[in-house]
Amino acid sequence: MSKRLRVNPIACDAHGLCAELLPELITLDEWGYPIIDPEQVTPALLGHARRAVAACPTLALHLTDAGDSATQPDR
Amino acid sequence: MSTASTVHTAGPAGLPRLLADWHATGRPADLAAHLKRYGPVPLRGRRRSRRGAPMLAATVERAGLAGHGGAWFPAAAKMRAVAAGRGPAVVVANGAESEPASGKDRLLLYVAPHLVVDGAVLAADAVGAGEVIVCVHDDGRLPGRVEAAIAERDAAEYDPVRLQVATVPGRYVASEETALVHWLSGGAPVPTFTPPRPYQRGVNGRRTLVHNVETLAHLALLARYGDAWFRGIGTPQAPGSTLVTLSGSVARQGVYEIALGTPLREVLDLAGGPTEPVQALLVGGYGGAWIPAGTSLDLPLTPAHLRAAGGVLGAGVIVALPAASCGLAETARVLGWLAEQSAGQCGPCAHGLPAIADDLALLVKGGRAHGVGDRLRKRLAVIAGRGACHHPDGAVRLAASALSVFAADVDDHLRHGPCPRVLHTPVLPLPQRTSERGHP
Numbered sequence: 001m002s003k004r005l006r007v008n009p010i011a012c013d014a015h016g017l018c019a020e021l022l023p024e025l026i027t028l029d030e031w032g033y034p035i036i037d038p039e040q041v042t043p044a045l046l047g048h049a050r051r052a053v054a055a056c057p058t059l060a061l062h063l064t065d066a067g068d069s070a071t072q073p074d075r
Numbered sequence: 076m077s078t079a080s081t082v083h084t085a086g087p088a089g090l091p092r093l094l095a096d097w098h099a100t101g102r103p104a105d106l107a108a109h110l111k112r113y114g115p116v117p118l119r120g121r122r123r124s125r126r127g128a129p130m131l132a133a134t135v136e137r138a139g140l141a142g143h144g145g146a147w148f149p150a151a152a153k154m155r156a157v158a159a160g161r162g163p164a165v166v167v168a169n170g171a172e173s174e175p176a177s178g179k180d181r182l183l184l185y186v187a188p189h190l191v192v193d194g195a196v197l198a199a200d201a202v203g204a205g206e207v208i209v210c211v212h213d214d215g216r217l218p219g220r221v222e223a224a225i226a227e228r229d230a231a232e233y234d235p236v237r238l239q240v241a242t243v244p245g246r247y248v249a250s251e252e253t254a255l256v257h258w259l260s261g262g263a264p265v266p267t268f269t270p271p272r273p274y275q276r277g278v279n280g281r282r283t284l285v286h287n288v289e290t291l292a293h294l295a296l297l298a299r300y301g302d303a304w305f306r307g308i309g310t311p312q313a314p315g316s317t318l319v320t321l322s323g324s325v326a327r328q329g330v331y332e333i334a335l336g337t338p339l340r341e342v343l344d345l346a347g348g349p350t351e352p353v354q355a356l357l358v359g360g361y362g363g364a365w366i367p368a369g370t371s372l373d374l375p376l377t378p379a380h381l382r383a384a385g386g387v388l389g390a391g392v393i394v395a396l397p398a399a400s401c402g403l404a405e406t407a408r409v410l411g412w413l414a415e416q417s418a419g420q421c422g423p424c425a426h427g428l429p430a431i432a433d434d435l436a437l438l439v440k441g442g443r444a445h446g447v448g449d450r451l452r453k454r455l456a457v458i459a460g461r462g463a464c465h466h467p468d469g470a471v472r473l474a475a476s477a478l479s480v481f482a483a484d485v486d487d488h489l490r491h492g493p494c495p496r497v498l499h500t501p502v503l504p505l506p507q508r509t510s511e512r513g514h515p
Contacts, residue, residue, distance in 0.1 A: 008463075009268070009420070009421035009422065009423065009424075009462055009463050010266075010268050010420045010421055010463050012421070012422060014422055029422075029423065029457050030454075031422055031426035031427070031430075033421075033423050033426070033461070035457060
């Protein structure tokens with residue numbers, strides 16, 4: 001099952017560990033908050049992605065099944 | 076196939092629809108007058124079609140009713156999503172109209188509260204909810220007005236569900252769906268991370284159907300007159316009527332009911348037309364977008380047409396900006412307010428909105444503001460889509476549209492400093508400040 005990274009922006013406190021651990025998919029904006037590559041996580045990066053999720057001090061980073069949030073009515 | 080599955084009474088031809096009684100009598104309708112004009116609420120309960128969906132949802136889907144709170148999301152899909160769940164359910168009628176330039180929800184609740192309540196009760200009946208909560212901001216009169224309408228119905232023991240009014244704090248984001256549900260559940264009036272969405276877990280954990288009050292009023296008529304009647308005006312992709320709030324440089328500011336697909340020029344004429352040369356129109360709300368006057372006036376008012384033109388129909392706000400004022404300065408003022416109205420929960424919004432508001436202020440001041448335009452564009456490109464709600468998206472959209480529509484002004488300010496038009500009386504209204512951030 002393919003996975004995507006997703007951040008809970010309310011829980012996120014800009015600690016920045018995710019970007020350190022997974023620079024291939026996560027960069028930080030000028031205020032220190034993560035900008036996440038919306039594409040599916042490749043198998044090669046999946047292990048790194050899981051480590052980044054585990055490392056987040058506020059548990060803001062999630063690995064979700066691709067297509068999850070897209071199937072719900074928005075707003 | 077679009078045959079109605081139930082016999083409906085004949086609905087009124089043309090316009091007005093929601094405002095029919097108001098236009099005919101000039102008086103808000105009490106329960107007796109309302110029932111005399113429209114007949115009883117046609118409750119159908121949770122009777123199912125063969126495929127198991129609520130019958131009302133099938134009618135709503137054939138009619139193509141969309142949400143009138145700004146998102147234009149298909150109403151039937153929302154209803155089905157809630158109906159598919161189990162356990163107790165709630166219907167929330169969202170009349171917490173915090174959009175400063177919008178007055179349609181308030182007008183509707185003042186003059187036709189029973190249409191709104193009818194719609195809410197019909198929706199509750201269809202999804203198996205035992206409770207309806209009508210949410211409004213407190214302007215000193217509206218909560219009492221809606222409570223009086225509910226009291227009439229309670230006295231007649233008219234509805235099979237519990238009805239109540241909730242008075243929502245006045246901040247801009249409080250009326251966002253998840254914020255409203257959070258507040259009704261005892262939390263702060265700020266958005267929450269999703270999933271779960273309200274249709275899954277909403278007020279106090281119950282499945283919750285949130286609809287704008289205008290959507291519910293349309294539902295009240297649609298349930299009586301059927302989907303063929305509903306599609307009698309509007310366009311095939313955007314059927315029915317909608318309420319719009321016209322303000323700015325038009326002769327008669329106010330709320331008007333129009334058929335979807337009506338050209339913008341005709342809509343402005345309903346309000347007596349422009350009172351002076353108009354340079355641009357703000358459409359949608361403060362999270363909407365500017366469109367230039369000129370060819371835009373031929374634009375049919377549907378969500379799709381506005382989108383294609385780089386705008387958004389949103390909550391039906393239409394503000395005509397006079398050529399005598401400065402669109403850049405107006406936008407900078409509103410962005411400052413939008414930044415203040417951030418719930419402050421998400422970094423990109425809490426930091427990003429004040430930053431772009433500052434950039435716009437610098438562009439208004441002009442002079443040696445080189446690089447500000449580029450910095451602003453870079454920021455606009457990274458802020459949208461990264462908050463828990465769409466507040467930052469709207470702010471970014473408004474700012475980006477200003478840079479496009481008022482590009483000549485940006486250039487002019489950079490070369491010569493602020494133009495004299497920045498001194499024009501502010502056109503876009505903002506609520507008065509109070510001690511508490513964001514609470515009017």
